[in-house]
Amino acid sequence: xxxxxIGGSGHIGTFLVPRLVRAGHEVVNISRGRRxxxxxxxxxxxxxxxxxDREREDADGVFGATVAGLxxxxxxxxxxxxxxxxxxxxxxxxxxxGHLLHCGTVWRYGVSRRAxxxxxxxxxxxxxxxVQKDRIARMLxxxxxNGGLATTTLHPGxxxxxxxxxxxxxxxxxxxxxxxxxAGRTLRVPGIGAEHMHHVHADDVAQGFELALANREAATGxxxxxxxxxxxxxxGLAHAAASWFGQxxxxxxxxxxxxxxxxxxxxxxxxWEHLSRSHVCSIEKARALLGYAPAYEPDAAILESVRxxxxxxxxEVERPLAV
Numbered sequence: 001x002x003x004x005x006i007g008g009s010g011h012i013g014t015f016l017v018p019r020l021v022r023a024g025h026e027v028v029n030i031s032r033g034r035r036x037x038x039x040x041x042x043x044x045x046x047x048x049x050x051x052x053d054r055e056r057e058d059a060d061g062v063f064g065a066t067v068a069g070l071x072x073x074x075x076x077x078x079x080x081x082x083x084x085x086x087x088x089x090x091x092x093x094x095x096x097x098g099h100l101l102h103c104g105t106v107w108r109y110g111v112s113r114r115a116x117x118x119x120x121x122x123x124x125x126x127x128x129x130x131v132q133k134d135r136i137a138r139m140l141x142x143x144x145x146n147g148g149l150a151t152t153t154l155h156p157g158x159x160x161x162x163x164x165x166x167x168x169x170x171x172x173x174x175x176x177x178x179x180x181x182x183a184g185r186t187l188r189v190p191g192i193g194a195e196h197m198h199h200v201h202a203d204d205v206a207q208g209f210e211l212a213l214a215n216r217e218a219a220t221g222x223x224x225x226x227x228x229x230x231x232x233x234x235x236g237l238a239h240a241a242a243s244w245f246g247q248x249x250x251x252x253x254x255x256x257x258x259x260x261x262x263x264x265x266x267x268x269x270x271x272w273e274h275l276s277r278s279h280v281c282s283i284e285k286a287r288a289l290l291g292y293a294p295a296y297e298p299d300a301a302i303l304e305s306v307r308x309x310x311x312x313x314x315x316e317v318e319r320p321l322a323v
Contacts (some may be wrong), residue, residue, distance in 0.1 A: 001028045003213065004072040008047075008078030009037050011159050012103065016206035018043035023210065026071050030054075038163030058085050062091025066086075074099040074213055075247050086136045094149045100140070101209055104155040106198060106225065106279050109136035115196070119155075119223045127273070129209070135225055144221035152212045152219040154205070157227035157281065158274070160301040161202035162308035165315075169238040171197060171274030172267040175315045178306060181238065182245040183318035185226035188296075189251050190259035193235030195275040197225065200227045201296035201304070207259070211290040224286040228298045231280040240299040244306070246322040 008017045008029035013190050014037040020027045021043035037044065050070070057063035067075060067089065067201045075097055086102065093100055107130035108224065109122025125134045140151040158167040170189065180187050199221035208226035212219040232240070232258045235251055242249035260268040296304075309315045 001213070002028065002071035003072060003074045003076060004028045004030060004067055004070050005076045005078065006030045007077070009035050010078060011038065011161060011164065011202045012078050012156070012209070014161070014163070015203040017047055018207050019206050019210050020213075021046050023214075029069065047107050049172060054079065054085070055121065059135070059228035060090060061088070064089050068092050068096055072097055074101065076101045076103075078103045078211055080136065082132055082245075083135045083139055085154045090140070090143055090149050090151075095284070098150060099213065099220070100149055100151045101120065101219075102136060102140055102153045104137045104153045104223070105130065105133045106155050106157045106227065106281050107277065108137055108155060109277070109279060112196070112275060112278045112280065115280035117225075117279060118282045119225060119285055122279075135248060141221060141223065146261050150216065151219040152221070153223045154208050154212060154226045155281075156205045157198035157200045157225075157231075157279065159202050159205060159303060160199050160298070160305050162304055165301045165309065166305040167197060167199065167274060169234055169241055170267075171195070171234070172270035174263065174267045175304045178315050179317055181242040181247065181249060184242070184247040184250065185237055186250045187250050188254045188259060189234055189238070190254060190256045190271060191234075192253050193251060194233050194297050195278040196231045196233045196280050197274055197298075198231040198279050199226045199238070199298035200294065201301035203211070204228065204296055207250065207293055207294070208286060208290065210317075211232065211292055218289045222285075222289065224282050224290065224292070225281040226279055226286060226292065226294075227281050227283060228294055228301065229283065230297060232298050234275065236264055237299065237302070241306070242300070244303055244321050244323050245317065245319045247319070272319065275298055
């Protein structure tokens with residue numbers, strides 16, 4: 001197939017585009033700039049690169065025409081964040097493209113009341129990002145149910161991979177967390193550390209998209225969670241991370257007010273956003289219909305990311321990795 005990937009130079013595309021090339025597809029990557037993927041791969045030499053500013057072209061009403069003009073058999077949209085942008089693309093591709101795959105998010109759900117969450121069974125989302133993504137997923141499902149464009153939405157958790165900072169044990173991007181755990185110092189944890197986060201390696205997300213493309217009949221009109229086989233809570237991830245440096249995690253339970261007082265507003269807000277949801281999502285539907293088999297448990301995926309950050313001088317730690 002000729003597959004157009006929108007935003008293929010990002011986290012997921014770094015692994016998805018080479019996968020599609022190895023599978024024998026003709027791949028076109030649409031990106032806003034000329035940024036290289038996070039990990040090098042020889043397959044990129046076979047990829048056609050198209051530069052387009054989606055936000056600007058959406059405003060001019062021409063982005064859908066840009067995509068359709070590439071005559072794709074399938075389109076993988078990794079960077080759509082508003083229902084209006086999604087609807088404009090659907091309108092232009094309807095009747096011309098065989099399959100549109102959209103990257104959603106597990107934040108289409110609000111706070112967790114039952115675990116694991118099966119597709120469509122979570123609580124209503126909150127926050128602009130989750131609300132907009134939920135609206136897009138529902139619109140696409142309705143489009144297909146009404147006999148329109150064949151669509152599929154895949155919902156990743158917290159994406160992890162070499163080249164960028166992972167969401168850490170406290171549910172934020174504070175680099176000092178890794179220094180604290182590596183030194184065996186006390187890490188202040190809001191609450192008792194029982195809240196979960198559901199990570200996923202970017203290559204496992206890419207696997208999900210590749211499988212959905214290969215199993216179009218089973219994937220059409222469906223939503224799938226693409227996350228790691230398990231989710232880890234705050235204290236579990238903190239203990240795992242400390243062990244990478246040969247340490248035991250020393251965790252101090254504090255109130256949310258005390259936690260906020262001891263960090264920046266940015267880190268505190270990020271922690272609340274991640275931990276208040278406490279998502280654990282089921283992948284049984286993706287296993288059954290697509291054959292999804294994620295290779296990474298969350299701690300292994302995060303360790304790979306942390307190792308890369310240390311080796312490239314992006315974070316500072318007190319002790320070297322012991323694993």
